[in-house]
Amino acid sequence: MADEDRNLVEILEEHTEIDIAKYINYVSAPQAGAIATFSGTTRDTFDGKTVLELRYEAYVPMAIRCMKSICSSARSSWNLVSIAVAHRLGPVSVGKTSVFIAVSSVHRVDALDACKFVIDEIKASVPIWKKEVYGNGEVWKENSEFLERRKSCCGPKVKVVEEGDSGIGNNEVNQDL
Amino acid sequence: MADEDRNLVEILEEHTEIDIAKYINYVSAPQAGAIATFSGTTRDTFDGKTVLELRYEAYVPMAIRCMKSICSSARSSWNLVSIAVAHRLGPVSVGKTSVFIAVSSVHRVDALDACKFVIDEIKASVPIWKKEVYGNGEVWKENSEFLERRKSCCGPKVKVVEEGDSGIGNNEVNQDL
Numbered sequence: 001m002a003d004e005d006r007n008l009v010e011i012l013e014e015h016t017e018i019d020i021a022k023y024i025n026y027v028s029a030p031q032a033g034a035i036a037t038f039s040g041t042t043r044d045t046f047d048g049k050t051v052l053e054l055r056y057e058a059y060v061p062m063a064i065r066c067m068k069s070i071c072s073s074a075r076s077s078w079n080l081v082s083i084a085v086a087h088r089l090g091p092v093s094v095g096k097t098s099v100f101i102a103v104s105s106v107h108r109v110d111a112l113d114a115c116k117f118v119i120d121e122i123k124a125s126v127p128i129w130k131k132e133v134y135g136n137g138e139v140w141k142e143n144s145e146f147l148e149r150r151k152s153c154c155g156p157k158v159k160v161v162e163e164g165d166s167g168i169g170n171n172e173v174n175q176d177l
Numbered sequence: 178m179a180d181e182d183r184n185l186v187e188i189l190e191e192h193t194e195i196d197i198a199k200y201i202n203y204v205s206a207p208q209a210g211a212i213a214t215f216s217g218t219t220r221d222t223f224d225g226k227t228v229l230e231l232r233y234e235a236y237v238p239m240a241i242r243c244m245k246s247i248c249s250s251a252r253s254s255w256n257l258v259s260i261a262v263a264h265r266l267g268p269v270s271v272g273k274t275s276v277f278i279a280v281s282s283v284h285r286v287d288a289l290d291a292c293k294f295v296i297d298e299i300k301a302s303v304p305i306w307k308k309e310v311y312g313n314g315e316v317w318k319e320n321s322e323f324l325e326r327r328k329s330c331c332g333p334k335v336k337v338v339e340e341g342d343s344g345i346g347n348n349e350v351n352q353d354l
Contacts, residue, residue, distance in 0.1 A: 020198075020201065021197075021198065024197065024216075028218070028272060029272070030220065030221040030272050031220055031221055032218060032220060033217065033219070033220035034217060035214075035215070035216040035218060035274075036213070036214070036215050036292075037212075037213070037214045037215075037216075038211070038213050038214075038285065038289065039211070039213075040210065040285065041205070041209060041210055041211065041212060042210070043207065043208055043209060043210040043283060044208055045208065094207050095205060095206070095207050097212075108215065108217065108296060112215065112289075112293045112296075115213075115289070116289045119285060119289075
């Protein structure tokens with residue numbers, strides 16, 4: 001099986017919870033001795049404010065392409081068996097998972113290091129926007145890592161402001177996972 | 178809740194599978210934005226030999242004490258919400274999980290780095306012995322990390338050779354997860 005066949009990259013529609021067991025099962029393999037995972041979950045506070053939920057939007061084809069590129073980069077640095085990446089769109093309430101990564105490998109150091117690399121790269125370069133919904137308002141956020149990295153794998157990340165949309169908020173800070 | 182209350186350390190009896198969802202659920206919390214996990218699984222080959230299963234034995238009170246000490250060490254280095262550690266005893270067939278770690282934190286770097294630290298320390302210092310069962314024989318193994326570290330948190334790791342037991346095998350190599 002080609003490497004490419006052992007990557008699973010999915011962006012889930014609104015109100016679809018991430019089935020963690022599915023992705024762990026996907027990366028499980030007789031030749032793998034290690035599985036590392038990362039879940040990014042909505043936490044209840046940011047900067048002293050009560051967070052009710054996060055809401056995600058993405059330009060899906062570009063986000064998928066970008067996440068596949070990250071998987072390829074990970075394979076070029078580590079000896080991996082399988083990679084699974086899933087990201088939700090729409091509202092994600094407190095305690096729920098918005099992004100999940102599972103990586104399997106023969107030896108544990110590869111899975112652990114690649115898993116960290118993949119989430120770092122997703123935060124830094126995938127065009128997915130996040131709105132934080134507080135008890136008293138809401139604001140679009142970009143990841144600080146994204147702002148620090150001027151060139152992403154998919155080009156600049158720009159949130160298009162639509163009519164009735166409050167637009168891009170204060171991007172200097174974010175709810176860093 | 179005291180830090181100690183948010184650590185769950187378990188050694189499971191023979192033929193009890195690790196319920197990964199249980200441990201992920203344990204570390205989930207509204208204040209946590211990140212959960213990192215690691216699964217050590219039995220892989221099908223070692224050093225060119227076909228592996229049928231691994232078998233684990235432990236001096237349970239000492240292993241539990243040692244794993245709790247590792248959790249405390251992790252908390253002294255990273256800002257963590259909860260830690261869960263589970264290790265199976267007895268036979269673990271190919272593809273099944275023998276050790277599972279879940280760590281939650283506010284920010285992702287803490288969970289990811291602490292998860293790696295905990296599995297590295299478990300491999301290096303917890304008195305759990307592993308027998309590799311091949312198609313044509315079996316051998317007790319110690320982890321190479323353990324042999325490299327002369328002083329463990331629980332003192333020297335010695336496998337007691339009982340009558341009818343083939344004893345400690347060739348310890349120079351191991352099936353590193």
